[in-house]
Amino acid sequence: MDASAADSPGAETTFRGADVRWGRSICNLAPARKDSHAVMLARPPCFALALIVSVACGGGTATSGTDPKAAEAEAKAKAAEAKARDEALERRRKEREAKEAAEAKAEADKKAKIDAITKLPDKLPKKLKTACEQVVEANDAFMKKHYADDPKTLERWNMAKGTQLGMTRQQCIKEGSIEVAACQAHALANAPAELKKDFAQILLACKEKFASGPAEGKAP
Structure with a gap:
């Protein structure tokens, strides 16, 4: 390379695969020489400086820090996690709705079974006292029938029924309705096993259907 090429602004040379550029303002800092050989000997510091500037400014080959395959695998993993989470939420929602639907059914x-048995018998008692005694008897029979296979519960009932049946009688008289009492006696006598824990609801259903205050002319 001759001196004229080295002095040209924007001139280029290749140093181990790196593009090196320099300008007249940098390279002319070397002392002037009369012969081209002297000029070449005086210019190497300019070459080294230009190489350093080129590398510092990103003249080297850039490498990417992201692996496309790794990024794709990570994206797939996140998508799979999101899908599994959504499926779990949907499954729990369906289970909750199914449980609520089953409970509602x-x-x-x-209620339909209680409604079917809470009705008046074909013949009503003429006196409230008679109607209430029928409720007491139906109450005792209800417990013996539906808890026959539960000796402990039946034993507790037999021990406490004197008090319990007395309360049933008093409540019936307080209600003062032959219709309510007749309904209760009929319902307790015809209650299926599925309603054995719904004794109170059966009595209440009769009251809601037929209570209208004390029946005139039907006092005990």
Whole structure:
């Protein structure tokens, strides 16, 4: 390379694969020489400086820090996690809705069964006292029938029924309705096993259907 090429602004040379540029303002800092050989000897510091500047400014080959395959695998993993999470939420939602629907159906079925048995018998007692005694008898029979296979519960009932049946009698008289009492006696006598834990609801259903205050002319 001759001196004229080295002095040209924007001239280029290749140093181990790196592009090196320098300008007249940098390279002319070397002392002037009369012969081209002297000029070449005086210019190497300029070459070294230009190489350093080129590398510092990003003249080297850039390498990417992201592996496309790794990024793709990570994206797939995140998508799979999101899908699994959504499926779990959907499964729990369906289970909750199914449970609620089953409970609602069971409650509706129970109400239908209670409604079917809470009705008046073909013949009503003429006196409230008679009607209430029928409720007391039906109460005792209800417990013996539905807890026959539960000796402990039946034993507790037999021990406490004197008090319990007395309360049933008093409540019936207080209600003062032959219709309510007749309904209760009929319902307790015809209650299916599924309603054995719904004794109070059966009595209440009769009251809601037929209570209208004390029946005139039907006092005990």
